[in-house]
Amino acid sequence: MKIFNLFKRSPEKEDQKPEIFENILTENEEISYLDEFGKEKKISKIEWINRILKPSIEKNWDNVEELYSVVLDAFSKNVYYEAKDACLRIYSLDNNKERKTNILGIYYIKNKEYDQAIDLYKKYTFYEKPSETIYSNYAKVLEKTGNFEEAEKLYLKALNLNPNSANAFKKYFNIIKKRNIAEYNTKLQEFAHLEDTWRAKLTFAVKCFKSGDIEKGKELLNLALKESEYDPEVMSIASGMYGMNSLFDEFENEILPYFNPEQHGAYTAINILEYYKRAEDFEKGLELCKFASKFPWIEFSDTFINYEEIFLNMKIRYDKKNSEDEFFEEYSHDSFFSTNVPLWYYGFNNPTWILNKNKRVAPNLLILSFTSIGEYNETSRNLAVSIPLFINEVLHYKTNLNYQLAVAYEGYKLKVANKRYSTDYMKLIKSQNSNLNYVLSGNVERAFDENNEEIFKVEIYLYNCPNEMKIKLIDTDYKKEELYKVQKDVISKFNNFFECIDKNYEVTESNSENLMLYFPKMKLLIENPDYKPNKAWKYKKLLSEQIKIVLDDKENELKKVSLTALLYEIGKTNSQLLKCEKPAIYNMISRGVFSSKVSKLLVPIIFNVYNDEVNYDAYMETLNEDNPLYIDWINKFLDYVD
Template identity: 20%
Template sequence: MFKRIFSALSGKSGKTSVSTIASPAESKASRSTGNRELISAYDAYGREVKIAPKEWRDKIFLPNLQQKWNDANELYGLILSGLNDGFATDLRPAAERLVEIDSIPERSHSVLGIVLMKNGQLDAAEATLRAGIAKAGATGTLLTNLAKVFAERGEQAQADKTLWQAVQADPNQRNGLGWWAVIQRERDGEAGYLRALSTAAALPGSWLAQLWLARHHLEHTNFVAARALYVQVLEGGLFDSDALMMVSGDLGNNGQPSLIFELIGPVFDEHKHHPMTGLNMLRACQDLSKVDEGEALLARMYALGIPPIKHHLDEFAQAFQEMRKQAATGSPVDQRTLEITTITLDRPIWHYGLRDAEWLFTQKAGGSPEVGFFAFSKITDGTQHAESQREDDLGRLSRAIPLYLAEAAHYWSDYAARGYFLIVEGGGPVLAGGKSDGDALFDIVPSGMEFFVTGEIGCTGESADGQWKITLSLWNCRTRTEQASEDGNASQEDLGALVLALEARLLNSIGLKREQPLDTFYPRPTADVIPVYLAELGQAFMLTMVADNHAPRSGLWGERAMLDYPLNMALRWPESEVPKLMYISGLGKAFDYRSQVLPEYKERSLQLLREVIQANSVATSLAPLIWKAFSMTSELQAHMQNQSANAHPAYKAWLERVAS
């Protein structure tokens, strides 16, 4: 279930990469990483988990070594991870096994040599490395590690000679070149360091020394010289997958985002290059206000499915969304050209998207009295005009609060609840201004309706300092009068308590209250949960509009955030069933409108499915919808074929709808 930072970020199969022990210039950082108090891992949802080293070693790391005993690439990666985490004393058997099974002798002999050195077995390490040289030749990696053996013994002259041979064999081997250059700096200062890099840069096939020279130029604000070296390396095309990370990082650290965009953008391939390069490019897009390019790159990076970088991607997505929000302005529209219609919802918004799973929810008896809820209007000062704009908190709550009140009536009364919302066909929801004319609505609602509710909402102030005002009007359809009016004011912090208070007054006014919810798994959200709950209802409404072709897919502002939201709720409140159903509902809607980001959610969704099955959650029975969303045909077909003859007809019919 858990993935380490090392393996998740590397993006490599390990087929060609090899290791060296850390050079003196890097050993301090390596030791501090290996001896940190807690080890970071990531679960299937991309959440960071801190684990004590002993627990990681005993319960995860050592069992994983045994599981990968016959897989050279996986075993190699685990050994490197164990070295980083300070488990060298446990690694000799695994490293010896790697020598037996690995088809890359340079890699296997290098890593065994490192393990032996870490355990103080210098003679055995030398013998191993020389055996590797006999098989693979005098490669830069093997020679660098051999030089380290000599250095550990205090044989400095032999170490220097061997290290220079390593640099000549491979001038782009980071540990070897870095160690050699540091030695020259210690002996001759900065001038010696630069001469060493220039000497290495003259070797055939060299490119890493050029990048370090370019870093020096950047740090001394000689951007023209740095750019020339970068162009030389990039046009040569011989750099490795980590080189672009180094270049983009150096450019970013020295305030050159435009050069990141110019030089790295054309050559970056997220499937080949280090993912940190992508993050550096996203930062450059943010710094340069290139929102379109940034969001396009975000889609490519999200598709990699690398848990440790997901929260960084989410932060960039939020930043780009905020930039769009700041740039967006309302545009006047001619109301005469708009096709405005009313859509009716006859169930809670998160029941939609589940392929009419009526067998899952208790149904109201036929002929139940009805109560309707209209979208709230905006409190105005009397001046208003029609315009098209992106959804804001006011618009979202104008729909989310009536959605919640309708849901409350559905679950806590014997009324059948309906919601009514004005939309522009092909555009999105309408936020009207001014108090609704209840008298004009009596002839619109169905004849069986007992009551309907209208409302107004407004806010003064910004964000956390905002002061909300809500007014509800309860209209009696039999007497055709306004039977009651409720209102209240609240800060952002107290908005949840106000909504619950208005709900309680409303249910008391209409009567037919239930002591238990219609579905036993349904809890009433608490005041601290209500703001989160309302945000999800508003987002679920937008997903429904797009899935039903009432609004364009381009109108989804922050689609990933909308799909993530109920999953985060489910993880925060694992004992609650409703967020799980909300999440699966969102997947169903995303499948309906053919979301391009849906494939990114497969692993998270399957992990949630495993957990709900283990917990015997009511969401377990919706597994076929998850399988369908991610094209898991064999699982879906097997489930359908395994249905017993006495399976509920409604469930079997639902399976057919899902499959089709």
């Protein structure tokens, strides 16, 4: 992420009228849309047209308002030709003359039916009073036909109605700039000196900063901020300019007092975080990160996570420097997290009712976190921990094998070895565990194949302790997009050796998303509890991904358990995150995602997390569950509801 996102635009206001943009998808490209749970999905263009667009047009054929929304949605996805009938239908039904003209005009332009578009706009401007949008769209089609002179006049008419029109301003000055750069500079400067022309002032300010005229740039930015009433776009660019030029007084006086995250958006928030980083103000930085996490800015997760880490490290150094005891030194030694139950069990009030309680039998197996060899790579390190954790979950539920998983960590950080475990190390483990029969571990290395495509070399092996012999289970190269296959491969090879898993069990994962979440879950599990509230964006990203995983595999009970445990953890550490995902969670409940044998018993916990006593009480009356282990477990949550 570049420091100070200078030229990033904030989202357009909801009430803006449709204008013409340039991108058109091909048939093979993917389209993003929100499903019934409010989650982003991606499908091919042709599939979206047949499954979603055509049925929506048919359903709303006689409802012009809904049909208009359907067409706008299609246009936003750069789907035009297939909306023809809907556009013509709107034009025949709609009493809003401007709206129906723009919809049909955009359709004509995007399908290169320029003569029809010109006739349409010419007719409208003859009989009606044109708006800024009508002039802009009419000018656009004239540009397409090469009539730049008339297009320029129409763009100017649009600017006379709204001098800060984003589309008209850009197009008008682009025409002039292509014709003559000196004329462009003169007209831009003249325009910027008029009243209420904040867009021109903003554009001219950027030119001044680039040319080194900082004082003039500051003056123009200040005027643009005030004239626009601190518009999100102006705030984003101004905060970027002040930050890039180390104008911290201006930042403090003209940005911070007027900043509202909900109004001004993610880009300005990120610029302010950069300012706090330079000022080493970790308290305000962490406060803003946490506050911003309640907004639906999931696409910025990695950027906010990075700032969270920076500010948290500042805080840790500060706490360590001012600590009067040896708290930090006490936890700096190497340790092993040892388990034979799923990760979600911890911190979830020990739900023994959902565990495999069968007696464990020999052979005795130790699973070690893998090594990540070669150059440092995040994916490789992730796999080195995630694959053993995945194996742990399968062995817990699908076998009665007597095993333990050991994951190395130091202090509050996972420790992933970067060298292969030696035979001497295996012998040392055996000497300390006399009843041990096997050690399962492996190595992961990022590499490139002969076509220079990224691959991951995965080796998984068993070490036979009595015979001091290494048995290779897997030695395979996986493309990054096919890493999910390692799950099926390792369980198959493991079962071929031990014959302890029901042969009807099958790993059905078709992507790596669930596998790659074990690593961040493990990191949060061993995190210092005092600092978990400062990990808001890590929790936010994890929650979003866990919801997607459940929706992609609605029959998988354990994924729903993991989601519920995560909601409970977030409720205790970062409750501000809950509201954003509440519609999706409640939608899952109402649509029966949590109606299966195990998951229906999780619903009361979800209502508890959301402090929803009405739904909690009503649900408990219908649940009719008498398992004493479950009753004891759920009673542990009652204090959580006010």
